[in-house]
Amino acid sequence: MTMPRGKVIAIMGGSGSGKTTLLRLISGEIKPSSGQVKFSGNIVHELNRDQLFKLRRKMGMLFQFGALFTDLSVFDNVAFQMREHTNLTESMIRDLVLMKLNAVGLRGAHHLMPNELSGGMARRVALARSIALDPMLIMYDEPFTGLDPISLSVIGNLIRRLTDTLGMTSIIVSHDVQKSLEIVDYVYFIADGVIAAEGTPADVLASTAPFVHQFIHGEEDGPVPFHYPAHSYRQDLDLGEVRV
C-alpha cells in the first residue's frame, strides 16, 4: 500500500479483516510478523521506544468514540499535546487551541467537559486534538460509527477540509461506504489480511469484482459468507443424513 501526502485514503473490509490492525501497525503499537511499514523515511517496527514516540508526534489518531480524557475539559484535551511536547506559553496555547476548536466549529464549547458533549461533538473535539501539533498523518478508526446524518456529514466534510488545508495524509477505516466514497481519493478493500481490491471511488463504484460489488451494495451472498463456518445444519439439529 502507498499512501501519498495530501490524500484521503479509505481502508474498507468486513469485521475482523484486519483494518484496525493495519492502523496499529502504522502507529507502531504492534510489530508486523512480515513486511514493513515505512513512514516519513523510517521503518516503524525498527525504531526504539524513544524514536517511535518522536515519530508519533507526526501522527494523529481519531478513535472510534473519541477517547477524550474525561478528567480534562475540551480546552485542556486539545491543549494536552501542546503542553506535553512544546514549551509554548499559556497565552500562545490558548490562541492555538481556540483556532483548532474553531476549525471544528466548537470554539464556544471550550469550557465543557467531555460528558457534556454529544457523540458527534466529542468526535469533533477529538479531531481538533489530533491536529493540535499539525501532524503529517491522521488515522481515523471508524469515525462515522453511531453518528446521526448531520454529524456524519459534518465529520466527513471536516476530514476532507482539514486534509486539504493542512496538507496532511488521512487514512480512514470505515464501514460507511457512501460517506467514505464521497470524501476519499483512493480506496483499499481488505479481506483476510490481504488487499482484495483497490482504486479511486469511481473505479470501485464501477467495479464488477464480486467482493467489491458485495461490499458496496451490502449483499448477503458473495465472497464474504454470511454464516460463520460450522458443521452441516442437519447434523447440528440431529436430523440425520438426507435420503434420496
Next chain:
Amino acid sequence: MSKYLVSAIQNIGHRVIEGIWRLGVGTRFFLLVLLKSGTSLRRFNLVIRELYFTGVLSLIIIVVSGLFVGMVLGLQGYETLQKYGSESAVGTLVALSLVRELGPVVAALLFASRAGSAITAEIGLMKATEQLAAMGLMAVDPVARIVAPRFWSGVISMPLLAAIFSVMGVFGGYLVTVVFIGVDQGTYWSQMQSAVDFHFDILNGFIKSCFFGVAITAIAVFEGYDAPPTAEGVSRATTRTVVTSSLVILGLDFILTAFMFRGVS
C-alpha cells in the same frame, strides 16, 4: 474419582502458577512505575492534583472513623481498666492502640476501600475507553503521566491520613472518658505523654503506614492498568484491589510489628 482428583490438583497448580506469574508481572510493573517517576517529581503539580482525589476526598471517612474508633476504645478501655482500678491509664491505652496498630491498619483498610478502588476503577476505565491508548499514540507515556502521579499521591497521603486517624481517635477517647465519663483531664494527657514513645510508637506507626501506602497504591495502579478493558474486567479489578490490599495490609502489619516491637515489654 481419580479423574476429579487430577482435575482438582491441576486446578490448584494452575492457580498457583497464575498467582506467581501475576506477582512477577506486578513486581515488574512496580519497578517500571518507580523508573518512570521522574515526570511526577519534575512536574509535582500532577501529584498535587491527585493528592486531592486520593487524600483530601478520603478525609471525611478517615476523620469520622477515627473519632468513633477512639470513642469505642475509650469506652471499652475504661470499662476494663476500672475493674483493676487502673482507669487513669485509659489515655495510654487509647493512644498506644491507635498509634501502634489501629491508626495505620484501620486507616489503610479504609484508604484501600475508598482511594485504592477509585484509582483502579479510574485507570481501568481510562483503558477501556482507549484514553491510555490515545495517550500512547500522542507520544505521552501513560505510566509516567497517569500511573506514577497516582502512585506517589497514595504514598504521600497514606501516612498523613493515618496520623489524622490517630489524632481523631485520641480526641474521641478524650470525649468519652474525660468529657462524658469524668476521668481527670490531666491524668488522661499526662499518662499518655509519659507512656507514648516518639521513636518506638509514633515513628514505627508512621513507617508502617508508609509501607501500607506503597502496597495499596502499587496494587491499585497495577490492577487498573492490567484490567481487561470491559465493564466486568474493571469491576473484577476493583474488587481484587480491595481484597488483595486488605490481605496484604494485615500480613504486612504482622511482619512489621514482629520486627519493630520485638523485645519490647
